[in-house]
Amino acid sequence: MQRRRFKNTLTFPDRLAKEAERFRRKAETKPPGQERDELLRKVRQAETAAEIDQWISSPGLQPPK
Numbered sequence: 001m002q003r004r005r006f007k008n009t010l011t012f013p014d015r016l017a018k019e020a021e022r023f024r025r026k027a028e029t030k031p032p033g034q035e036r037d038e039l040l041r042k043v044r045q046a047e048t049a050a051e052i053d054q055w056i057s058s059p060g061l062q063p064p065k
Contacts, residue, residue: 013050020046 010018020043027039 013053016046016050016053020050 008015023039023042023046027036027043030036030039
C-alpha cells in the first residue's frame with residue numbers, strides 16, 4: 001500500500017499564525033462562554049508554539065557541552 005504524501009506550501013510558523021488568526025476570528029463571533037474560552041486557549045497555544053519554534057530554530061541556541 002502506497003503512503004499518501006502531502007507537501008505543505010506554508011512554513012510551520014506561517015501555518016501556526018494562520019490557525020491562530022482563524023481561531024481568533026471565530027472567537028470574536030461567539031458570546032462569552034466555554035466555547036469562546038476554548039477558542040482563545042487554542043489561539044494562545046498556537047502563538048506559544050510559534051514562539052517556541054522560533055526560539056528553537058534561532059542561531060544563538062547552542063547545545064549543552
